Amino acid sequence: MGQAAKVTGPGKGVGAVPMVLQLFKTLHRTRQQVFKNDVRALEAARIKINEEFKSNKSETSPKKIEELMKIGSDVELLLRTSVIQGIHTDHNTLRYRSSTTSGYS
Numbered sequence: 129m130g131q132a133a134k135v136t137g138p139g140k141g142v143g144a145v146p147m148v149l150q151l152f153k154t155l156h157r158t159r160q161q162v163f164k165n166d167v168r169a170l171e172a173a174r175i176k177i178n179e180e181f182k183s184n185k186s187e188t189s190p191k192k193i194e195e196l197m198k199i200g201s202d203v204e205l206l207l208r209t210s211v212i213q214g215i216h217t218d219h220n221t222l223r224y225r226s227s228t229t230s231g232y233s
Contacts, residue, residue: 144190144193144197147197148181148193148197151197151200151201151204152177152181152200154204155177155200155203155204155207156174156177158204158207158208159173159174159177159207161208161227162207162208162211162227163211163213166213169213173207180200184196207227208227209227210227211226211227212224212225212226212227213225
């Protein structure tokens with residue numbers, strides 16, 4: 129978070145750094161579960177997560193940090209509950225895997 133650690137108060141500044149790191153790790157764990165066995169999606173999601181956190185690492189506004197944390201949490205929930213992936217099994221068949229299930233149907 130860079131300079132954001134200078135801001136104090138509950139959920140802000142020094143207290144926000146561990147929360148931001150936890151969200152970062154949670155997003156990566158969710159990415160690994162949701163896009164399991166999909167190398168391209170895994171890499172694209174890894175890059176996007178890292179870019180978003182890097183582009184906001186110097187943010188010092190507690191309000192903005194709180195907004196960004198909310199967006200990150202919403203994205204994690206969306207990934208976990210709303211992603212459906214398909215895999216072609218032959219020219220007329222597509223199996224799917226929902227992020228809420230562990231296998232293909």
